[in-house]
Amino acid sequence: MPEGHSVHRIARQFDRNYVGREVSASSPQGRFLEGAAAIDGRSAVSVRAVGKQMFLEFDADLWLRIHLGMYGAWDFAGEILVDPTIAAANGRMGQTNQRGTALEGEPVFDAAGENSLSSIGAPRRARVHVRMSEQTTGLADEGDEWPPPVVGQVRLRLLTGSTCADLRGPTACQLQNPDEVAATIAKLGPDPLVDDVAAGEERFVTAVRRKTTPIGLLLMDQAVVSGIGNVYRAEMLFRARLDPHTPGRDVPTDVVRELWRDWVRLLAIGVETGQMMTMDDLDPDAYRRAMAHRDDRHWVYHRAGLPCRVCGTEVLLEEMGARKLYWCPSCQR
Secondary structure (H helix, E strand, C coil): CCCHHHHHHHHHHHHHHCECCECEEECCCCCCHHHHHHHCCCEEEEEEEECCEEEEEECCCEEEEEECCCCCEEEEEEEEEECCCCCCCCCCEECCCCCCCEECCEECCCCCCCCCCCCCCCCEEEEEEEEEECCCCCCCCCCCCCCCCCCCCEEEEEECCCEEEEEECCCEEEEECHHHHHHHHHCCCCCCCCCCHHHHHHHHHHHHHCCCCEHHHHCCCCCCCCCCCHHHHHHHHHHCCCCCCCEHHHCCHHHHHHHHHHHHHHHHHHHHHCCCCCCCCCCHHHHHHHHHCHHHCCCCCCCCCCECCCCCCECEEEEECCEEEEECCCCCC
């Protein structure tokens, strides 16, 4: 499931390529025919991301709510306005095949040979095909046909004169009025990129400290805090040296506050680079390796059976909240 940084990056892409433009909408798959018909011919007015959900506003107070869920993805094609904080200059955007960044003026490429910050400074226009999702395999070349042919099960296609966005496999794709949008957002926990950071901290601390639920589950509860998924959960708990099974009410208040502040830091890094970089104070060579390979980017995530980077104890893997949890039983006790 895409974590918060990915959804904020997707929203920024929509802001640059769709807001202020008339949009043609269709549902090639046929599962969103009425919704697409209601959007078709309207202008996109604004877009916002809150946690793992995106809300795209059209004129006449009509909103499109998208939750990608486990398997959803946006494919962008055509003339895409690219800047360093949004998308790869070519290729795909997501967590499993992530972008690189720049170090001392030199590009750092990931294993796919891609680099999201190849356009430093002013935005530029490029004809690209970008996938924005958590899973990023199997994209075909765009080709010269316009609009591009529909491939696979496309729930919704949003098309301007020069840009195409295809939505596949979302958990939620629905139209809402302003009151329904407000009600949806009201159910979500604080998002550091949306809410006042200090007020968000207080909401988070209050929510965690009043519950007996293990902190490893609370961090994944979108009603407690928005945007944290499986990778950030494991990494934040390790960075805090916190046992994931500790009930929320037993986590010291200062530790809960530091969890929130760590999320503020990590989310900002994720949005900027497109990568869930969770290791600090790396030397230049280590930083380049981390940007190029996910296995060098995290403390414990995806390291089951390997020695802890700090103490050497074997990293454990268990299921918590129907998701895989990685943690060190020595450092996190």
